[in-house]
Amino acid sequence: MSSTQATVGEVGKGSIGTTDAFKQWHDMRDVYMKSWAKVMGEAVNSDDYAKANGTILESFLTVSAPFRDAQQKAMLGALEQLNMPSRADFVSLAERLANMEMLLDDIYAKLSQIQTLATNVAPRTTQEAKPEAESQQSASASSTRPMAEANAEAKSQDRKTPAKTNKNRAR
């Protein structure tokens, strides 16, 4: 349209010196649209429009309600005859699925929490195990049991401690 306007404008200027007719039309159109928009804006914001709107909707719903009910009953009857599930059956299933999804989400969140806690506890367990092993070693050394048994016990404790560490690392 802009190229058309330019063409018309050039012709207009060269021949009879008038302004662009299309531009004038556009301006008139825009002014008309603005005033129409203002009038319509005030109209829709009135109680009369709200009442008319409500009346139309009410009429539609009232008129269509019997047809809707009849159609639903007929469909329900047909589905029962065919031994097929109805819309209500599917809706009920969908609601239960949504509830199950929510429970699963909660279970997943709790498992993630447990995993996080376990991961945080594991390094502490490793660090605590070393002083425990050392205290057990010193306790066994000072006991009245024969030295050989104490050494054997200390060695077994040392063997157990690295094994625990490996398990925790594997988690």
Add this chain to the structure above:
Amino acid sequence: MACDPYSVTQFAAMQDKLQNVSGVLATHPTDATQFTAMQEKLQTLNKVLTTKAPIAQSPKELIWTLNKAKLYRYIPVVAKEKMHPVPLLLVFALMNRPYILDLRPGHSFVEFMVNQGYDVYLLDWGLPGIEDKNLKFDDYTLDYMPRAIRKLKEVSGASEFSLLGWCIGAILSTIYASMRPDDGLRNLILLTAPLDFSKKELITFGRWTDERYFDLDKVLAAFGNMPGEMIDYGAKALKPVENYICNYLRLWDNLDNPQVVQAWHAMNTWVTDGVSLAGGAFRQLIDDLYRNDRLMQGTMMIRGERVNLSHLRAQLLTVIAEQDHIVPSCQSETVIAKVGSTDKTEMRIPGGHIGVMAGSGASKHTWPQIDGWLAPRSA
């Protein structure tokens, strides 16, 4: 017009005729040029009205779903050490698609915030079916949002987060923030929030849904959910001439301007992609809010618990669009006085309900202001 196959057929037939005519007029170059220009315009018009624009292009990953709701995380583009540690969750309205926040490259709030170093998440409520007709604000605010936020915290590793709610999303965010103030919400941004319904003479939707004119029970009994087409009609009927006529005239006048055409195409794609509103939520919206203003009165009950706005303690920014005819400014002004937050700011920005965030001026007037407020509060 986008859904009218008869118009599509008419345009296609007109194009064929123009092609034949342009062949015949090949001996008259000036007239042929004019017809070619017209032909190109009609082709552009046909394309814009019959196809969908490429929108929601920012890269994202789906990290959580529940029923129809989905939580997306946008892929960060800034190095991790330069990112804001507090993630940002975007919550839009229930009855429109949320990709208005990510409309098209170069004109996307999501893209802007991701570039500013925010860890951005978007909660998409999805398309409710008839099985969701009983979903209420209670479910959205106390079931869906806390679970989405729990996942957000798990993925981001943050214990605190910012929440941005727009339109009905702002209602849900306000209710959530008031009922769960200790969930880690640090910053709350409310965009064009319809919270105060006391000045009924200024709220056109309130007039239309008045008890005298609008039988809520009958509508929901007929449809289950509030149909998206009816909501779309309601939004457009507020300014019928602008939405049903001037909108298309503006497109016609600018068919040879690719920037305007692209913007129009993207916005029209979003406008025509409406969503139904779950029946329970619609009932609460009309009865509790539009008719009885229960939220501001302090009598709104969510799952047996009263919503007390004074319990809302997050740092608050409320953004008001000065030319908003869907949510007049009176609906967003009074929340500041009701909340228990100590850090609260009201920002007035020129623009309409959607234009304030998705219009051509949003990247200059709105987004930098939001970033300017949020950045120091996200450290």
